[in-house]
Amino acid sequence: MASIALSSVTKTYGTHTVIRGVDLDIADGEFVVFVGPSGCGKSTLLRIVAGLVPASSGQVLIDGEEVTDVPASKRGVAFVFQSYALYPHMSVERNIGFALETMRLGKDAVRRKVETVARMLKVDHLLARRPRELSGGQRQRVAIGRALVREPEIFLFDEPLSNLDSDLRMEMRIEIARLHEDIKTTMVYVTHDQAEAMTLADRIVVLNQGSIEQVGTPLELYQSPVNRFVAGFIGSPRMNFADLAAGSGTNGFALPAGFLVDGGQPTSVGVRPEALSIVAAGAGRMDGILERVEDLGHEHFAYIRLSDETIWVVRVAGRPPAERRNQLVGLSFADADIFVFDGEGKRIAHRSSSALPEGVPAEGRLLHER
Amino acid sequence: MSAKLARREHRTAWLFLTPLVVVMLMVAVWPLGRTFFFSFTDAYLDDPAVYGMVGISNFIEVINDPAWWSAVRNTLTFAVISVAIETLLGLGIALLLNEAIPGRGLLRAAILVPWAIPVVVATKIWEWMLNDQFGVFNRILISLGLIDHGIAWTASSSLIMGVVIFIDVWMTTPFMVLLILAGLQTIPGEMMEAAEVDGIPAWKRFWSITLPLLKPAIGVAVLFRSLDAIRMFDLAYVLAASNQNVMTVSIYARDRLISFQELGVGSAASTWVFLLVALVAIILIGALRLDRSAGE
Numbered sequence A: 001m002a003s004i005a006l007s008s009v010t011k012t013y014g015t016h017t018v019i020r021g022v023d024l025d026i027a028d029g030e031f032v033v034f035v036g037p038s039g040c041g042k043s044t045l046l047r048i049v050a051g052l053v054p055a056s057s058g059q060v061l062i063d064g065e066e067v068t069d070v071p072a073s074k075r076g077v078a079f080v081f082q083s084y085a086l087y088p089h090m091s092v093e094r095n096i097g098f099a100l101e102t103m104r105l106g107k108d109a110v111r112r113k114v115e116t117v118a119r120m121l122k123v124d125h126l127l128a129r130r131p132r133e134l135s136g137g138q139r140q141r142v143a144i145g146r147a148l149v150r151e152p153e154i155f156l157f158d159e160p161l162s163n164l165d166s167d168l169r170m171e172m173r174i175e176i177a178r179l180h181e182d183i184k185t186t187m188v189y190v191t192h193d194q195a196e197a198m199t200l201a202d203r204i205v206v207l208n209q210g211s212i213e214q215v216g217t218p219l220e221l222y223q224s225p226v227n228r229f230v231a232g233f234i235g236s237p238r239m240n241f242a243d244l245a246a247g248s249g250t251n252g253f254a255l256p257a258g259f260l261v262d263g264g265q266p267t268s269v270g271v272r273p274e275a276l277s278i279v280a281a282g283a284g285r286m287d288g289i290l291e292r293v294e295d296l297g298h299e300h301f302a303y304i305r306l307s308d309e310t311i312w313v314v315r316v317a318g319r320p321p322a323e324r325r326n327q328l329v330g331l332s333f334a335d336a337d338i339f340v341f342d343g344e345g346k347r348i349a350h351r352s353s354s355a356l357p358e359g360v361p362a363e364g365r366l367l368h369e370r
Numbered sequence B: 001m002s003a004k005l006a007r008r009e010h011r012t013a014w015l016f017l018t019p020l021v022v023v024m025l026m027v028a029v030w031p032l033g034r035t036f037f038f039s040f041t042d043a044y045l046d047d048p049a050v051y052g053m054v055g056i057s058n059f060i061e062v063i064n065d066p067a068w069w070s071a072v073r074n075t076l077t078f079a080v081i082s083v084a085i086e087t088l089l090g091l092g093i094a095l096l097l098n099e100a101i102p103g104r105g106l107l108r109a110a111i112l113v114p115w116a117i118p119v120v121v122a123t124k125i126w127e128w129m130l131n132d133q134f135g136v137f138n139r140i141l142i143s144l145g146l147i148d149h150g151i152a153w154t155a156s157s158s159l160i161m162g163v164v165i166f167i168d169v170w171m172t173t174p175f176m177v178l179l180i181l182a183g184l185q186t187i188p189g190e191m192m193e194a195a196e197v198d199g200i201p202a203w204k205r206f207w208s209i210t211l212p213l214l215k216p217a218i219g220v221a222v223l224f225r226s227l228d229a230i231r232m233f234d235l236a237y238v239l240a241a242s243n244q245n246v247m248t249v250s251i252y253a254r255d256r257l258i259s260f261q262e263l264g265v266g267s268a269a270s271t272w273v274f275l276l277v278a279l280v281a282i283i284l285i286g287a288l289r290l291d292r293s294a295g296e
């Protein structure tokens, strides 16, 4: 059991800065997920915590003690890799128990521990096999078992499920969540899959180009992203954005009159696909051409062209939209679902929906004219 | 695949293989067959057309010759010691070069230099450097005060085997380094990192992970080098011609064949060399399990 603290951690490779001054506190027993686009530095940050990559500057603390210069082997952490990184020439049993061999526990104690862990991860019938005789899911279970058997203070996972197919990924996701509930060890988990991030995390850390954009619970990030990047990154399909036209807004997108923002200059807006609904042309807040519908069975994604550059996605749950392709349709949504951003992409709070009286005509609030 | 398709693929395969097979027949099978044939005759080199069949008496003559057995002893001594030193040294240097040290690329290129120099040239260079009067080696030892007059390294019968082994190690360790380095680079970095994070001490990481995974690469390298060492000719011949102390089996065969013009006995000796090499190859392949895949 241990907490983790990073303070002003940076990492540069040559002249290339990969991590830019990261400060982060992870509480004992917490499940924290790093998400961000590929190449943003998630793995590097996790490796800095593990001690596999030395930080260029800044400090790493584990359980309050500075470990910046402590080698990986002395940090008491366990690391699960995307590639599993199992020892190909050893049986599953030896793979799991290998780290215990130098701990002077005695053969029987090692075997007992390995068996307990193997049973827990449902690989106890595979103990005699070699890694290459296992499926991907089984290999990852063995890799997790190898981490688990040492009873580490901290678990670090680097995209452990990315090599698995989607069914298996979901199954393993649930097992990792259950594992965390059982052992309550601090876990840091890197993924680019936001479904994994949302379902596993106590808190999510959104990284972008080596900096932290926002740290918060999954719901916080979804409901109140601090900026356009986080708003776009959390949620699937991603949030629809539109730039506001300069000036009064007779042409292009504009905020409705009487829409109150708390300071700042609104320059763009966003609405999530699930907050939109399709109505008859003219009956919503703006009109567009229905270009395409993707049917996933239980939900449908309608692509609506609002202007030459702007296509918005609408998530339609349940039955597919009745409107036909290339038809002009209207879009409706609530004021509360509008996210407003300033010129630097920072989100600006607004108090429109409660402030506006009922019955104001839909047209003229957030409006688009073709 | 249908039987017809399979047949067509076989035909294509043979089409591609034929030129190679013809060349192999000409440069390997034909001379080997001739040698094998002559080893049963009493032919002389000045006129190979005149010969009579003598059965296996040439083979018996060779194994009754004390000089042959001395050559076998020399050859095996040379092979075992030089390959052992080259393997250990090669492993050590490869492990160093595999670390992310600055200037690694340059070092890797530099280490190849001894291997790129022709054997005769390298041997002559070392012969000069080890010369008892003019050699730089003795000069250094004298100026360090370790000896008071030059040692005749290449003339002394007790030192010459050591010198041959030394030069061979100098020349062919790069080959070992290269093969072992290639093996090292196939070991996934993340696996070693996993072991590191798991707190496995460095000696155990080397002993239980690196070495077992390196075994196939080391095995191939040892096999190549051993076969090379057993038929070694040039180095010892350039350095010491037919000096009894470093006469290898190849030099023995050459002496019988060329110096003594005995085509029959020389061929029999060559056949024995061939059998010796084959025997060592079979033993090594079996012992190292090179016919099995890695991690088996």
Ligand SMILES: Nc1ncnc2c1ncn2[C@@H]1O[C@H](COP(=O)(O)OP(=O)(O)O)[C@@H](O)[C@H]1O
Binding pocket: A013, A018, A036, A037, A038, A039, A040, A041, A042, A043, A044, A045
């Ligand atoms: N050893 C290295 N040398 C140079 N650049 C590296 C090295 N490792 C990672 N990088 C760079 O650092 C950035 C972040 O990499 P990484 O942490 O692996 O990203 P992520 O895991 O978020 O996809 C990338 O631009 C990558 O090219």
Ligand SMILES: [Mg+2]
Binding pocket: A042, A043, A044, A159
């Ligand atoms: Mg990564």
